Amino acid sequence: MQLLRLTRTRRAALIGLAGALAVSLTGCAQSQRDEAGGGGSGGTMVFGDTGNPKMFDPVFNDDGETFRITRQMLDTLIQNKPGTAELEPSLATKWEPSNDSKTWTFTLKPGVKFSDGTPFDAAAVCFNFNRWYNMKGAAAQSQMIYYGDVFEGFAKNEGDAGGSPVYKSCEAKDAGTAVLNLNKAKGAFPAAFTLPSFAMQSPTALKQYDADKVTQSGDSFSYSDYAYKHVTGTGPFKFESWDQGKGEITLVRNDTSAEPAKLDKLVFKVIPDENARKQALKAGDIQGYDFPAPADYGLLRNEGEQVLIRPSFNVLYLGINQAGNPKLQDVRVRQALAYGINRDQFVKSKLAEGSEVATEFVPKAVEGYTDDVAKYPYDQAKAKQLLAEAGASNLTLKFYYPTEVTRPYMPNPADTFTAISEDLKAIGITIQPVAEPWNGGYKDDVQKFHKQDIHLLGWTGDYNDAGNFVGTFFGREKPEFGFNNPALFSALSAADAAPPGDQHAKAYQAANKQIMDYLPAIPIAYPTPAIVVGPKIKGVVASPLTDERFNNVTIG
Template sequence: MQQLRLTRTRRVALIGLAGALAVSLSACAESKREEGAGGGSGGTMIFGAAGNPKMFDPAFNDEGETFRITRQIYDTLIQNKPGTADLEPSLAEKWEPSNDGKTWTFTLKSGVKFSDGTPMDAAAVCFNFDRWYNMKGAAAQSQMIYYGDVFEGFAKNEGDAGGDPVYKSCEAKDPTTAVLNLNKAKGAFPAAFTLPSFAIQSPTALKQYNADQVTQSGDSFTYSEYANKHPVGTGPFKFESWDQGKGEITLVKNETSPTPAKLDKLIFKVIPDENARKQALKAGDINGYDYPNPADYGLLRNDGEQVLIRPSFNVLYLGINQAGNPKLQDVKVRQALAYGINREQFVKSKLAEGSEVATEFVPKVISGYTDDVTKYPYDPEKAKQLLKEAGADNLTLKFYYPTEVTRPYMPNPADTFTAISEDLKKIGIKIEAHAEPWNGGYKDDVQKFGKQDLHLLGWTGDYNDAGNFVGTFFGREKKEFGFNNPQLFSALAAADASPAGDAHAKAYQEVNKQIMDYLPAVPIAYPTPAIVVGPKVKGLVASPLTDERFNTVTVS
């Protein structure tokens, strides 16, 4: 059945990269020792990370720097074939839905163990699904973004959590057969089973280190000992340490993994500044980093580095919080924002080769995209007229943007903010700038608390389904956008429940038309992010979903 779904989606493929980077003199001795001791092992790789991870329990995570690490520690039931958005087996050798889509039967690999030595079997799989469904506490539920988007509700919804749960139960028929029962069909499956938030974790470790303990104090959240110090999965690497003072996360080879790493050690070194990451690569202090500045591609290539550009599987948008300022509830004001931004110039001057202006919130490669939507070409005079008609020609807006981060859809947040805010000033809007660290309050302020009027965010697709984009953004009332549109919510729910294939794609095409008329936010661009490594790194396969796994990598 999974093959039928794949043939009906557009495929995204990317050529894997070869080549590599010499390690620095400071890391060379350690690497040489490990290569010698390991009898031809892959040694050590140091990767320059743009920011600190949130923590290491993927159930509570929704950001890329953390997922880059947890993808190395954990496995999901199904995964994306390296370099593509196609599906292939992972912990599950095969999967089969019932005719009504309400039951999924997973046949698991036998003999797999977590890195703590405990069995990864059907009972462990069901433990994880039951854990997510039965999660208690408003703080914990609020952090389970992906579970809320896909499974919609908990056994007992608390805080802002709402909706009737998709999940019903999980049965371990035998050690290698897990049966997932749903209350309703979900068009996002099986692709959504690849989400890193649905990675299978060790029940023993989860219980031993009180993994479900999440507390909130004001705008900040505190996570368990498990999440910060003892993550346990079946992935190619296992956690060794997180030195927050040095900004280093160290993983080591997991010898019991079904896909063991060639590297002995993988270190993520936090270097918030993109230029500093570039200099560290040139100096040999790191072996690679993500999201290089598009202006540096030529220089990096001239220096012998490998710059691999991914096809666009993401969208950058200007978020609009209608609850933040009553004037933003007028569609004419939102239209004025769209007409007032020179997206063509922004894409041309600030983004990488191959990037395009976004006409909707679904990239072109996703089934469900349609060109038949209302478009908002740059027209500052029309924008001024719309503001005047809405009585908003003296509008002041709080514009939030992140710092200490580089995202695949936003290589330089400060540059992006400057370009867009200057355009908005030209149509008469006064801008109050608010810059906050990505993992220091920004996402909570804009997504959990709605403090902003405008904000910059984006999305890299997690799986090949339009609902992963527009359903995630606009499928229910959220603090980020501050609107309640039952008609749109219902249309998205119907599209999500439609069967995979042509009917599913058509349903989302119709929803995309509604969204671009209502205009709850402004799509800016479909960027094409790159990843860069030096000439001696071999075996890394770049992914359109930024789903790079390092188990195939060696450093010579």
């Protein structure tokens, strides 16, 4: 079968077109229900969140519910054009790499201030980069997931942190020019500069509230008051309050922003149950929510709501922890799990329109995807045969799955667990279910403390580069997967450093082949999540990156 190869530009354009079509097809919905606020600009929008944020300092986060909130308050140097994965200016009006891509020069937007009134300038940019690089303490470094993935190491690595730092230094050439020096080229740039974790924050506030203080007690982490109450950026909104008892985070318009929000207030109300979010929208208690159940798309449209479908830019996977159970170190056992899961049936019965079975860990829209990988179609007989050959016919696995959350790649974790566990039971595997709250220890248990044998997780791309998927998952030894494969790590490192263009894409295609032969985890699906808003809400643009910003929202 001949494959159509799309350039990065064409892929990004298709993503943007799909988002625009979703908006145009749903924007004509009508409803008689009143919304909060009204009359164009001003008013309050209440948005239903699926779970509590972790806190609000993005450098210590890798959680989508947290980033949804911090994106409204904090700006990055570069951002994604609404509805696409294309790059556009934000705090930097221009970014220029040197010939060897080891130096990046940022021309900054003039006259910008943080919400505390202090100036945003090149010195502030360098303060932020130096803060991340010089972060002290094993607890703090362990929580800097994105920094570790992109910049690889610290001035002094502590705890489990390792690797040679990508970052070298930052120079404030003048107030409007920041020069970033790297020890080596990084293929993730410039796209990785859009990451919420690399948002610019006020040096004054960071120092005043001791933002770098992170402590660990057992499996739990705690942060300074800055992370909970005083996060300070240049964005269209600023922090007002977090009522953890009521599950409400309130932001207000930041009048010092270069582009203040049109709304007066933006409230995020935590409603973990999807049906409860739907009922709250109907009652007018909220004006929008994320991740409606796929089965509800038609009903919501018929009731006048706007269902904005995001193009697929994510992957759902079954994680495998080889350190948790020696049997899982046998590739035949991992292959048996893959053959034993009826992914076609799962996608058709549990996921939204447009979702597809995943054949690898890179979505089709991302450079580096290739169809030329080992496939594992549903085959119970082959799965049982492989288990028998490996001496694992009586295999017992601790299967972890999250509760109190809905993710873009996993609209209903309990349903996903049930479907996959029943398939695995059918090939003779005994399943020991372990359910944990998403923000109550689940991610730490499966990603840091490797308590599981298998687990459900996924990823929504942060930027348009294959390294943001497979490099994040398998670029180095991690407790989540519990394996050491130097050849694979080397291949991914080489792909990351390959020059942009065909050489970069082909290097990741080759790495994807290695991954699917080794099978460190099992890709399940490429879902197409949606966001829903009421008929009077204008200005929400569905993003493949779940990067919806509410600065241009009006209530009419």
